[in-house]
Amino acid sequence: xxxxxxxxxxxxxxxxxxxxxxxxxxxxxxxxxxxxxxxxxxxxxxxxxxxxxxxxxxxxxxxxxxxxxxxxxxxxxxxxxxxxxxxxxxxxxxxxxxxxxxxxxxxxxxxxxxxxxxxxxxxxxxxxxxxxxxxxxx
Numbered sequence: 001x002x003x004x005x006x007x008x009x010x011x012x013x014x015x016x017x018x019x020x021x022x023x024x025x026x027x028x029x030x031x032x033x034x035x036x037x038x039x040x041x042x043x044x045x046x047x048x049x050x051x052x053x054x055x056x057x058x059x060x061x062x063x064x065x066x067x068x069x070x071x072x073x074x075x076x077x078x079x080x081x082x083x084x085x086x087x088x089x090x091x092x093x094x095x096x097x098x099x100x101x102x103x104x105x106x107x108x109x110x111x112x113x114x115x116x117x118x119x120x121x122x123x124x125x126x127x128x129x130x131x132x133x134x135x136x137x138x
Contacts, residue, residue, distance in 0.1 A: 020114040028059040081124045088116040
């Protein structure tokens with residue numbers, strides 16, 4: 001019984017971290033244990049995901065978020081990657097404040113952080129390209 005997630009009695013929020021990646025031509029999000037030492041955490045994550053399909057639902061929202069951000073930065077007329085990085089940091093600071101009162105922005109904030117830290121060059125290339133195919137950086 002300890003191995004399963006019990007809604008309203010149990011939480012995995014403090015025991016998981018979100019991990020972003022790119023698979024099958026789309027960005028994805030996965031829940032991973034913060035510590036392998038947490039008892040039964042892998043089973044609980046699997047139960048949460050089975051019950052609520054969070055990884056699938058969250059991953060499905062990332063494309064919308066990506067293109068919304070892309071349009072926002074196009075509107076700002078970013079001219080170089082350094083400027084983009086500064087603008088992203090400003091946005092991250094704003095998102096951190098918003099998350100305190102609106103937790104639903106947490107995924108967006110973490111995704112922007114991942115883009116800034118791991119995908120900045122690819123995002124900038126997408127921002128500046130004129131073709132239709134997105135640039136993907138693994």
